[in-house]
Amino acid sequence: MTSDLPYGTAEAPRVAVRGEARLEVDPEIARIGITVSARGTDRRSALDDLTRRNTTVLDLVKSYGQAVEKLETGAFSISPELTRHGRAERVRAYHGRVHLTAELTDFTALGELTTRLADLELTRVDGPWWALRPDSPAHAEARRRAVTEAVQRAREYAQALGTGLAALIELADLGAENATPYGALPPAAGGARMAFAAEAADIAPALDLEPQRQTVTAQVNARFTMHPPQL
Template structure:
């Protein structure tokens, strides 16, 4: 009986030793980045109209009439309905000022109405003229101008290809420096899903007519992480 138990223990020990002796798979993990600079072909403007009046109805009416005029002008300049969207419509009271010595309660002295519209301009040559036109027709709030691409997918795919090539070059460099042979790809992960960002500095230029605009360039970026086996 003792002999059988001893044999079983020795057999298990041999199995455990075999498991411990299994070689750990050797890998190289690298990150790659792909960048592409491209000129924008679209601009998104956030603009609005704000009016004050003693009566809420008058403030809202003045704002609505001005926005209607702006939208009519934009349509006449070729801006499609799908490129126009109301972002925010608000009506708020205006309160009287009060001081520490003033015992009277604050009261409503008037109302302010605002209407914010997002406009996509797909013809950048007309951008300056669009800005001048909307200001002339009553837009008195300007909340930003953002450049973009109408179809960023092809450039994003190219940035991803560059990111993979960059990662592969890094892996080959590391393998060569370490004196090992690079094996097959074990995994590829994209980080962030790609992004489009404006350049830090954009050269100013004057459009064909109207306000000066800075078109500059956009940077399309893709990032990947790749794992390679080390060949035996």
């Protein structure tokens, strides 16, 4: 029963420490949000225009081949714009929107694609949002460094008492997290964000984008037993 006590015994004193690691690494992927809009005097013309613009955007993104790792269509909407006519209201026009998300691994292609998309009529581009993959080696490296720090810290405590570590009792992973989580687009207020919208047909030069470094952290709690010190 004594061995289950968290504070150890005189024959097997315990030391509890926390190991932490923080890495700054280059991102592996970048995501952009694309909003395609259309307007028509009737529902059918708005839908036809939206379909045409959406197809143009999809074809442009797909033309970058393997540089685009993922392309997904999100929300779609078509809504009437009402105007007051006497005491009644009538439909003045219809507005349609399609939201897409593209994920790229080639950041040189990203700059060119972003400007080409923004140069399309009634097309808005948001982003980029930089991120690491969930299985990025950076996460494993951060965890290794956190464990190394925990062992080193415990060893220093033991050495301060003139003794050494005897055994590892417990290692608890508090988790490693990425500053920009992989998955859904981050909130607009967080991180670096740019928005582009174009109405003209002039060709714009490709953007020179500087990838935002990602912060990866890891924390572990560790408990060790020590050889009895001579106090």
